[in-house]
Amino acid sequence: MSLLLVSLPGNEAMTKRLAEHMDAEISILECRSFPDGESYLRYRTEVEGKQVVIVCTLDRPNEKLLPLVFAASTARDLGAVRIGLVTPYLAYMRQDRRFQPGEALTSEIFARWISSQFDWLVTVDPHLHRRSALSDIYEIPASKEETAPLFASWIAENVNHPLLIGPDEESEQWVGAIARACGASHLILEKTRKGDRDVVISIPTIADLENTSPVLVDDIISTGHTMIETLRQLQLAGAHKFICMGVHGIFAEGAYEKLLQAGAGRVVTANTITHESNVIDVSKEISEAIGELLV
Ligand code: R5P
Secondary structure (H helix, E strand, O other): OOEEEEEOOOOHHHHHHHHHHHOOEEOOEEEEEOOOOOEEEEEOOOOOOOEEEEEOOOOOOHHHHHHHHHHHHHHHHOOOOEEEEEEOOOOOOOOOOOOOOOOOOHHHHHHHHHHHHOOEEEEEOOOOOOOOOHHHOOOOOEEEEOOHHHHHHHHHHHOOOEEEEEOOHHHHHHHHHHHHHHOOEEEEOEEEEEEOOEEEEEOOOOHHHOOOEEEEEEEEEOOOHHHHHHHHHHHHOOOOOEEEEEEEEOOHHHHHHHHHHHOEEEEEEEOOOOOOOEEEOOHHHHHHHHHHHOO
16 A cells, blocks of 8 residues: 655655655645635645545644644545655653642643544654653554664764763663763753753762763753753853753754853754754654554
8 A cells, every 4th residue: 555645834844754665656735825814735645545644843833733633634625545644853742730729731632632633643752751652642553763862872973982971861771772872971960840941950060070071961951940940050060162962953033043142062952853953863663653554
């Protein structure tokens, strides 16, 4: 059965890479907004009888979700056999608990909604903190690719005496895996989040920083405050020349420029969200995961 890759706007580069790895056809999907903001979509490629894979990374998700659901639903109407979602960055993974009475459990609501539209999904390093697996909330087969080996190879090739630093306990899973894969030491700091843009980071000891190249590692760089505050504390402790590595570079509110201004020598991200800092290419891993999910 033939495979059709469909790119939602902004995902063309990843879709092209996937098509090259899989020798698959790319669908032409016309997708635009009417003057009043409503969406117009039209498949200009035959969909009937095909396995359709929709590629849509989900940073800034709210504006992407309706076109995504329209694309999936239309593919089904037009006779697609199965419809998979490739979302290199999976949104709404962080509100996994009711921290205050009355809060929406958006990770669960979102997972139920996506599960109702697609037959399977592939993502990259989802933010699993209090949940142990995507299957805790997703009702469809959901595969997660890990970037740790790719980040580890990059560090091994590009950084002398790396000391990997994770800003908080949540980052241990990513930082520890990368450190083990490249034989580097790592430190996990303590973070107290006081608000969306207010974090406090504490550094255990400065002795660990001597004669090393600090590499800050986190899964998500959103406002950048976590990394910027970590940089600030490391600078106070006498370190300089940092590399900041994030799997998913969301870079909200000018975070990339702010990070460079704060002293990051280089910022390195994976191409789960298209950005000039993309260095780590995860397309091969994603294409292999798709291959395993196709029946
Ligand atoms: C925390 O849940 C994540 O692992 C990141 O540390 C967090 O999303 C970073 O956010 P920001 O860049 O806004 O500080």
